[in-house]
Amino acid sequence: MSGQRVVIFANPIAGRGKGRVLAEKLRDRFEREGWEAVTAFERPDEVNSTILAGMTAAVAIGGDGTLRSVVERVTDGGENEGPGVLVVPMGTANLMGRHLGVGLGVKGLEERAVAAISGRRVVKLDVWKIRSAQSEQMFLLMVGIGLDGEIVHALDRVRKGPIGFASYVIPAFGTLAGYRFHAIEVEVDGRVVWPMGPAVAFAGNVKEYGTGFPILPLARSDDELLDVCVLPAKSATDLIEHAVAMVAGEHHLREGVVYVKGKGVRVRSKERVAVQTDGDPAGWTPVEMELMKTRVGFIVPPT
Ligand SMILES: [Mg+2]
Structure with missing residues (x-):
């Protein structure tokens, strides 16, 4: 050819x-x-x-x-x-x-x-847009609001050159130690699914997260829907409990956890909360996410 x-x-x-x-x-x-x-x-x-x-x-x-x-x-x-x-x-x-x-x-x-x-085997995947007061960008994978947003923002401040394990982990622990879990409100397709309260939230298109844990176990990248998971968290201990359940793939079934799908997501908060998308800073709350008009073609290896 x-x-x-x-x-x-x-x-x-x-x-x-x-x-x-x-x-x-x-x-x-x-x-x-x-x-x-x-x-x-x-x-x-x-x-x-x-x-x-x-x-x-x-x-x-x-x-x-x-x-x-x-x-x-x-x-x-x-x-x-x-x-x-x-x-x-x-x-x-x-x-x-x-x-x-x-x-x-x-x-x-x-x-x-x-x-x-x-x-030329092409798969077409959904792409999303996230908008905050600071930026508007496309995303392919996932948005994190709360602690992991804070970690990504912290990492971005110290990052110079390639990312190594230490440059991930050191800001992560520094951030976790001093982190206050802010109240957020999450609305999906016009419905409040999480009323204002302390939590971390994820919205995305793929199951896995950077660590390899399936944060959004029901996500598909071609269903024109964004999976949204809100984990109630007042403290690092709460988050660790969610993480333990996550390893078993069961966190979305825990009491109090919200897991829904939708086309439009808004997150508000009283104080600004850091947001990350696909590992890069994406401003602070309030943010809104929506499906983009066209899917994007990816070439995948022959099976
Ligand atoms: Mg999807």
């Missing part, structure tokens, strides 16, 4: 510089297939549109944050389904790569990427 024009987006610092090397190897390999291939190491929103013109596939090398910016760029902010994005997971936060089953270990990766793009 020929006539492919592949744009390879890579976060050059992902995997301690392996992102760039891998992108160049893939470009050379694609060129040997007779395809046109270009690399883009800039932030996706800064990549010149002449580079993107006529592309038949995009490759995103990096973590969930990189993937989200690539999708945002190649779909014109969710206006179209895009050329088809192949995810090459790299770095610590690559939930989407795992979710799509693109478990591309480094060995044999180039062959698998070529096979995936030639085979």
Whole structure:
């Protein structure tokens, strides 16, 4: 098969510089297939549109944050389904790569990427928009409101370069130790499902979370619905109890826990509460989330 024009987006610092090397190897390999291939190491929103013109596939090398910016760029902010994005997971936060089953270990990766793009098996997944007073952005995976939002904001403040285990865990403990559980109110499709009270809330499209625990065990990424889970929590102890149940996949069945699905979600609070989406800060409450018009195409490896 020929006539492919592949744009390879890579976060050059992902995997301690392996992102760039891998992108160049893939470009050379694609060129040997007779395809046109270009690399883009800039932030996706800064990549010149002449580079993107006529592309038949995009490759995103990096973590969930990189993937989200690539999708945002190649779909014109969710206006179209895009050329088809192949995810090459790299770095610590690559939930989407795992979710799509693109478990591309480094060995044999180039062959698998070529096979995936030639085979062109495309799955179309829902994408969502989250709006706060500070920002409006697309998300693919999950929104966290409360403690994990606080952790992501704290991490973002200290983050310089690639994320390592320590840079996740140290702000996490620092945040947990000093965290006050704020009261929030959660509304789904116009109905208040959680009246103002201390809790943490998650809304998302995939089951798993960064830790591998299924926070939203009933979530599907193509049902045009966002799964919403509100965990009542006044203290770290409450949250630890939820986490224990979560390992067993039973937290959503606990008394007091709210688990619903809907198309539109609003979260308000008396004091501002930190929000994260797909591992990046997404401002503070109040926030609202809604389904975007078009689904986005992802290229997945042949089964
Ligand atoms: Mg869904």
